[in-house]
Amino acid sequence: MQVQELKKRVLEAIDEARKEIISLGEEILLQPELGYKEFKTSARVEREFRTMRLEYKKNLAVTGLKAYLPGGSGLGRVAILGELDAVVAPGHPQADPQTGAAHACGHNAQVAAMLGAGIGLWRSGVHKELDGDVVLMAVPAEEPVELEYRRRLVEEGRIRFMGGKQELIALGEFEDIDAAMMVHLSVSKDAKKATVGGTSNGFLAKLVRYVGREAHAGRCPPPGINALNAAMLGLMGIHAQRETFRDEDSIRVHPIITRGGDLVNVIPADVRMETYVRGRSIEAVLAANKKVNRALRAGAEAIGARVEITEIPGFLPVLNQPLLSQLFARNLADLLGEEAIGTETHGAGSTDMGDVMHLLPGIHPYIAAAQGRGHSEEYRIVDRDLAYLVPAKALALTAIDLLVDRAARLREVKAGYKAKYNREEYLRFWEKVVTGGETA
Ligand SMILES: [Zn+2]
Ligand SMILES: [Zn+2]
Incomplete structure (x- = not known):
């Protein structure tokens, strides 16, 4: 043949x-x-x-x-x-x-x-x-x-x-x-x-920055806005979503804090995180990503900080x-x-x-x-x-x-x-x- x-x-x-x-x-x-x-x-x-x-x-x-x-x-x-x-x-x-x-x-x-x-x-x-x-x-x-x-x-x-x-x-x-x-x-x-x-899995990557207001952590903290606390609430918000991720979507969200504050006696005003949001389909990634962003914003809202989220293309x-x-x-x-x-x-x-x-x-x-x-x-x-x-x-x-x-x-x-x-x-x-x- x-x-x-x-x-x-x-x-x-x-x-x-x-x-x-x-x-x-x-x-x-x-x-x-x-x-x-x-x-x-x-x-x-x-x-x-x-x-x-x-x-x-x-x-x-x-x-x-x-x-x-x-x-x-x-x-x-x-x-x-x-x-x-x-x-x-x-x-x-x-x-x-x-x-x-x-x-x-x-x-x-x-x-x-x-x-x-x-x-x-x-x-x-x-x-x-x-x-x-x-x-x-x-x-x-x-x-x-x-x-x-x-x-x-x-x-x-x-x-x-x-x-x-x-x-x-x-x-x-x-x-x-x-x-x-x-x-x-x-x-x-x-x-x-x-x-x-x-x-x-495919994924999206993102950079997250919480912006607060510095203040003396011992003598006079009240005017400060603690960006680290905002970030921690953001993280907890993400964890609180996990039970809504479907097994068949294989969602993985694994954030890290890359900057958590500068000096111990200053209320942190610049806190940074990175995370991927992974999943089996791009629809699943985008759906999980919306929940992640909602949680990140809620952390900022609770503390009165500001959050900047930069989305970076991952792979499909x-x-x-x-x-x-x-x-x-x-x-x-x-x-x-x-x-x-x-x-x-x-x-x-x-x-x-x-x-x-x-x-x-x-x-x-x-x-x-x-x-x-x-x-x-x-x-x-x-x-x-x-x-x-x-x-x-x-x-x-x-x-x-x-x-x-x-x-x-x-x-x-x-x-x-x-x-x-x-x-x-x-x-x-x-x-x-x-x-x-x-x-x-
Ligand atoms: Zn490789
Ligand atoms: Zn390779």
Whole structure:
């Protein structure tokens, strides 16, 4: 059968490039860079795109790249994504001694897998026999860290969003894409080597500032307005809402006080807090967020203080497209055996791939090729073939499934998907959140 023949050729090409793909992954492991600063990693990816003589764009959302592997007839476009950024784990053996950045979330394997899939399709020439294009996207800044640096980039007008995929949506770089796939590494817990499907929480972030009035705390407190007391009542108000959160919404509100007063003998007049509001759907997040804001304002009202609430876009929940997940799982099963593939349920973490999945069908499966706590100095890739080669193969095979037979499977995937937003609606949604229109 023709599909099997195409798949065989791609698998052979990836196996022939095995050493190369592994050393790509290991090379990126040794030069970890934080989000929106992935300059060396971006240059490394560009080198591969040039070697393949692909048409590509660069400097998208600061460090992102996008390359096209053109198919025979332009009946659709399937994107394969790889995240460029690292996290901070200074004790990690491969950490950058200057910045403390380390690939303790395994994103280096994503880049190797994305390029490996591209190498397989390109060297075998199979991409030309598909009825649509495969698009390789190197995406910046998935980890929501270094918020001060990113705020500066926002102020300089270089980005609008903290997350790289959010920024690429804003730039319109997903407008010509019909479906998006990526793979994330996970830490192996049982016999399963990969898990597909499932959902995750989304979140909103917020900064809270209570403004009171200073006064001598011992000699003359009455004219003071105690911003710390206002904040504590705000916190208690939040806790008093918890019994109204529905189990099925998986709401998590976890505020911290980051400034609680300055001098012990002065009534605190400037108290600051931060919190996330997480939940399984954006409706659930917004509903919980209204209660949180109501409680925060009640604290201020009780004491006569003022509260300033700054809403910051978080990430939208992950919604894996079922048919796309099925196709990917079938290819994984062919590579690893049926019994090695498990299903994801609901995860409480978040990723900006969730945002992408609100605009187009996508998948975010896991490959269990690592050990040690994620985001820590212990984290290691323990199975290189599983980390670098298997995802490259499964991604390339799924792209073939989607784009053969005049892209029939891709059409089915699109038919089984309803976009929550288009680009304009998406931007308007976050704009409304930031300006308080969705959150009051
Ligand atoms: Zn991470
Ligand atoms: Zn990650």
